[in-house]
Amino acid sequence: MDNLEKQLICPICLEMFTKPVVILPCQHNLCRKCASDVFQASNPYLPTRSGSLTSGGRFRCPSCRHEVVLDRHGVYGLQRNLLVENIIDMFKQESNRKEETPMCDVHEDEKINIYCVTHGVPTCSMCKVFGAHKDCEVAPLSSIYQTKKTELSDGIAMMVGNNDRMQGIISQLEEACRAIEENSRRQKTLVCEKFDKLYSILEEKKREMSQKVTDEQEEKVNYIRGLTRKYGDHLEESCKILEMGIQTMEEPEMALFLQVRVDTKWAHLDKVERGYESMDRYKVNFKKEGKALRSIDFIQGEGTEIMSLFYSLPLSLVVLQLFFFFFLPYFLHR
Known part of the structure; x- marks a missing residue:
């Protein structure tokens, strides 16, 4: 129990841990009040609320000098070590328990003063001499008490060590989760950057090929419009000639009729080839x-x-x- 008590001493106040007990990232324990005092001493200019430091800052573990970085919740953001708190409660209950000597259930006037090794139960001398344990191996209560006490203390110390190791594993797993999330964000950014480069190439290719279609469209439309103007001019000239021919046809005087020159020949104009307007080759x-x-x-x-x-x-x-x-x-x- 003395060894166990040493494990439950706070390195700041040198007293047994007081609730709540907080566990640092380096797996060492402190009373929350002691952690707050150390934190405030290391960060004297940070604001406080109701006498407790709540904003983020940093300080060094008094046991191993590991730097502890806290978030905006300050020491209230540290996890409580419920196992250590429970061990402290059991230790105090054991220490405060009154010295009471239980009586034998069979021989009510006899105190339990020996231990039956065969059945693993405490009993009285009368049970050993005349009762159910007369053929059993027995031992003094004090020797069995010290043995069991040592076994329990070792078991508790092992549980504390296992808890510290488990807490360390939990911290490593949480760090692995954060690393996975960060690596995922970085890889997504790289993938998006590479697709963006492809999109820019595609946009350029789109403009280039669209321009080819547009260039041919303008060429063909300009040709058709030019041809339309030529046909329009020829039609206008032809109408004038037609009007002159009609007037000449009405001339009764032969000499005057023969003096008029009317050109009724059809001028040759370009024709649009069949399928010229098609853009099927695209x-x-x-x-x-x-x-x-x-x-x-x-x-x-x-x-x-x-x-x-x-x-x-x-x-x-x-x-x-x-x-x-x-x-x-x-x-x-x-």
């Missing part, structure tokens, strides 16, 4: 490219941060396939 089929796009995945087994785009396909082909896949609806509705 048709595309993206079934293969769409299938290839759906096979995009991460590189397996190389531990890199790059994505595998169709595995062995060249990047230029990948970009072209991405363009066809994403912008197919645009060209089909042109």
Whole structure:
């Protein structure tokens, strides 16, 4: 019990821990009040509330000098060590328990003063001489008491050590979770950056191919409009000639009729070839490219941060396939 009591002494106040007991990241324990005092001494300029430090700061563990960094909750953000608190309660109950000598259930006037080793129960001398334990092996209560006490103390100390190790494992697991979340955010950022680069290439390719369609559209429309103007001018000239011819037909005087020159020949004008307005040569089929796009995945087994785009396909082909896949609806509705 003396060894156990030493394990329950606070390194600050040098008294037995008082509730609540907080456990530091280095697995050492302190009374919360002592932790608050050390914290406040290390952070004298931080604000306090009701005499207790609640804002974030840092201090060093008085047992191992490990730096303890606290969040905005201050010492109230530290976990309580409920196992140590329970051990303290049991220790105090044992220390405060009155010295009482229980009486034998069979021989009510006899005190329990020996221990039956055979059955593992305390008993009285009368039970050993005349009672149920007369053929059993017995031992003095004091020797068995010290043995059992030592075993219990060792077991409690082992539980305390196991609790500290378990708390350390929990801290490591929590750190692993934080590392996983941070690594995930970083990898998502890298993936998005690489897709953004592909999108920029696709946008450029979209503008380039759309411009080709636009250029041919303007060329053909300008040609048709120019041809329309020529036909309009010729029609206007033809109407004038037609009007002159009609007037000449009405001339009764032969000499005057023969003096008038009316040109009724049809001038040759260009004609639009059949299918000239068609833009069918810009048709595309993206079934293969769409299938290839759906096979995009991460590189397996190389531990890199790059994505595998169709595995062995060249990047230029990948970009072209991405363009066809994403912008197919645009060209089909042109």
